[in-house]
Amino acid sequence: MNIKEYMAARRDYFDSKLKNFLPNPDSCPEVLLQAMEYSLLAGGKRLRPILVLAAAESCGGRLEAAMPPAAALEMVHTYSLIHDDLPAMDDDDLRRGKPSCHKVFGEGMAVLAGDALLTHAFSVAAQGVNEDPLRRLAVVAELAKAAGPIGMVAGQAMDIAGFGLMDASQVNHIHRCKTGALIKGAVRMGAIIAGAGAKVVHGLTQYADSLGLAYQIVDDILDVTETSQQLGKNPGSDEKKGKQTFVTVHGLEGARIMAAAETARAVQALQALGGDYSLLQDLAEYIGRRYA
Amino acid sequence: MNIKEYMAARRDYFDSKLKNFLPNPDSCPEVLLQAMEYSLLAGGKRLRPILVLAAAESCGGRLEAAMPPAAALEMVHTYSLIHDDLPAMDDDDLRRGKPSCHKVFGEGMAVLAGDALLTHAFSVAAQGVNEDPLRRLAVVAELAKAAGPIGMVAGQAMDIAGFGLMDASQVNHIHRCKTGALIKGAVRMGAIIAGAGAKVVHGLTQYADSLGLAYQIVDDILDVTETSQQLGKNPGSDEKKGKQTFVTVHGLEGARIMAAAETARAVQALQALGGDYSLLQDLAEYIGRRYA
Numbered sequence: 288m289n290i291k292e293y294m295a296a297r298r299d300y301f302d303s304k305l306k307n308f309l310p311n312p313d314s315c316p317e318v319l320l321q322a323m324e325y326s327l328l329a330g331g332k333r334l335r336p337i338l339v340l341a342a343a344e345s346c347g348g349r350l351e352a353a354m355p356p357a358a359a360l361e362m363v364h365t366y367s368l369i370h371d372d373l374p375a376m377d378d379d380d381l382r383r384g385k386p387s388c389h390k391v392f393g394e395g396m397a398v399l400a401g402d403a404l405l406t407h408a409f410s411v412a413a414q415g416v417n418e419d420p421l422r423r424l425a426v427v428a429e430l431a432k433a434a435g436p437i438g439m440v441a442g443q444a445m446d447i448a449g450f451g452l453m454d455a456s457q458v459n460h461i462h463r464c465k466t467g468a469l470i471k472g473a474v475r476m477g478a479i480i481a482g483a484g485a486k487v488v489h490g491l492t493q494y495a496d497s498l499g500l501a502y503q504i505v506d507d508i509l510d511v512t513e514t515s516q517q518l519g520k521n522p523g524s525d526e527k528k529g530k531q532t533f534v535t536v537h538g539l540e541g542a543r544i545m546a547a548a549e550t551a552r553a554v555q556a557l558q559a560l561g562g563d564y565s566l567l568q569d570l571a572e573y574i575g576r577r578y579a
Numbered sequence: 580m581n582i583k584e585y586m587a588a589r590r591d592y593f594d595s596k597l598k599n600f601l602p603n604p605d606s607c608p609e610v611l612l613q614a615m616e617y618s619l620l621a622g623g624k625r626l627r628p629i630l631v632l633a634a635a636e637s638c639g640g641r642l643e644a645a646m647p648p649a650a651a652l653e654m655v656h657t658y659s660l661i662h663d664d665l666p667a668m669d670d671d672d673l674r675r676g677k678p679s680c681h682k683v684f685g686e687g688m689a690v691l692a693g694d695a696l697l698t699h700a701f702s703v704a705a706q707g708v709n710e711d712p713l714r715r716l717a718v719v720a721e722l723a724k725a726a727g728p729i730g731m732v733a734g735q736a737m738d739i740a741g742f743g744l745m746d747a748s749q750v751n752h753i754h755r756c757k758t759g760a761l762i763k764g765a766v767r768m769g770a771i772i773a774g775a776g777a778k779v780v781h782g783l784t785q786y787a788d789s790l791g792l793a794y795q796i797v798d799d800i801l802d803v804t805e806t807s808q809q810l811g812k813n814p815g816s817d818e819k820k821g822k823q824t825f826v827t828v829h830g831l832e833g834a835r836i837m838a839a840a841e842t843a844r845a846v847q848a849l850q851a852l853g854g855d856y857s858l859l860q861d862l863a864e865y866i867g868r869r870y871a
Contacts, residue, residue, distance in 0.1 A: 424705055
């Protein structure tokens with residue numbers, strides 16, 4: 288099974304189980320559940336949950352035990368897209384090839400659907416077939432750290448605070464928070480739920496740091512080179528909003544070189560660990576060359 | 580110490596410790612932390628954290644061990660106020676006697692400050708001086724259930740979905756979710772962190788169910804009888820928005836009778852438990868007669 292086949296298989300597995308983690312329809316208002324499902328079940332690449340599953344498998348964990356953290360993380364990612372698309376934030380009408388949540392359900396319900404997904408994610412992360420409560424508690428703490436005010440939300444706050452022209456290190460820092468934090472969290476949550484030791488978690492954290500940066504650089508490249516249909520959202524939107532990206536700061540060719548360098552760094556972090564992490568290596572090489 | 584003195588003492592204790600639970604300012608963007616602190620440290624009655632502390636004390640727990648759940652719950656309550664006040668939701672300009680978060684920091688930052696408080700609350704709930712991870716995990720699960728799509732957010736969604744004229748049982752159901760869920764969560768989290776057994780948790784849940792309803796009925800009464808200065812928000816705002824409340828459905832006198840009945844029911848639940856729950860009884864009687 289090559290890496291594209293692996294990703295498709297894990298994506299199908301994840302999508303087939305995801306609905307089981309939604310709240311009970313008997314206890315949740317219908318319109319709220321519809322708004323949550325509209326965004327959560329809209330497809331998407333499922334990159335973050337695939338990373339949770341792949342990290343868990345690479346550390347000897349079972350797929351089934353990694354599903355709660357994977358589902359929780361995708362719920363957090365989806366909430367961030369819903370809130371990001373709001374008129375008060377990025378004001379985007381199109382997401383994953385469909386009208387944004389607030390275009391369909393209204394702004395108020397979109398705020399609540401995001402709040403509901405974020406909160407419910409912690410219900411899901413706290414549960415689990417893995418009976419070791421310490422691991423589940425560590426997963427909860429990791430998710431909150433990755434998504435919260437020193438992680439993803441920090442990046443979004445710096446982004447909308449609008450510092451105007453930023454230098455390369457500021458752009459780097461914002462993206463390490465805004466996108467990198469959840470990707471790092473994905474890999475760490477997978478390793479934690481599988482019971483990996485401190486040395487392995489540390490090495491995989493370095494891997495994930497570089498992977499997250501490579502992913503964002505490639506995303507910025509795709510934003511200027513792909514069509515709306517390929518992206519599932521409006522292309523060139525960063526540029527239109529005057530946002531600084533890796534491409535506006537380093538140019539297209541410079542961004543490509545950076546993506547390759549970060550991908551190589553991710554692979555080195557795995558090699559330093561010893562052991563067989565070829566699955567995570569293949570994932571990094573695939574993600575770092577998505578634009579090619 | 581009478582109940583008013585107890586509440587003042589616990590409120591002071593809570594307020595003196597709360598800041599310690601905020602994210603590290605070295606890792607959190609300054610403007611985001613300011614927006615979080617602006618709303619979280621704006622005072623307020625601190626009813627929910629006082630209930631966490633009082634429930635823990637009543638079950639033989641230590642105040643110090645109850646602080647993380649209490650702080651987490653107040654963060655969740657504060658986030659809900661910030662998002663509730665947004666133009667897309669209730670559109671309120673005044674909160675706790677000051678301009679709402681979005682009036683000061685803008686809508687986008689207010690959305691993020693709410694998101695940050697909600698997410699960080701789970702970091703706080705997962706940590707703790709109490710070393711029993713099962714209790715901390717149960718606190719996390721309880722917080723997510725109380726605040727999420729089958730709890731508080733469910734109530735808000737039903738509220739803004741705007742069913743127009745509702746009957747008494749619908750108004751009751753919305754408020755059981757919107758306000759009652761966090762009050763129930765407060766009492767249960769306090770009992771859980773103190774290590775209370777299943778029978779006690781069950782009895783206190785019945786107590787908290789009635790207490791939450793009594794609290795909301797009194798709140799609806801105060802909304803039409805108090806001034807803006809007493810409330811710290813604009814009075815009569817429910818009525819102006821055409822919202823159904825216990826007062827619009829049952830009249831002022833009917834609402835007063837209901838508040839007294841629910842308070843009595845809360846006290847009965849405690850008496851059925853045996854043991855000394857006089858502190859929680861005094862709290863219920865105080866809360867149920869705030870309008871007097």
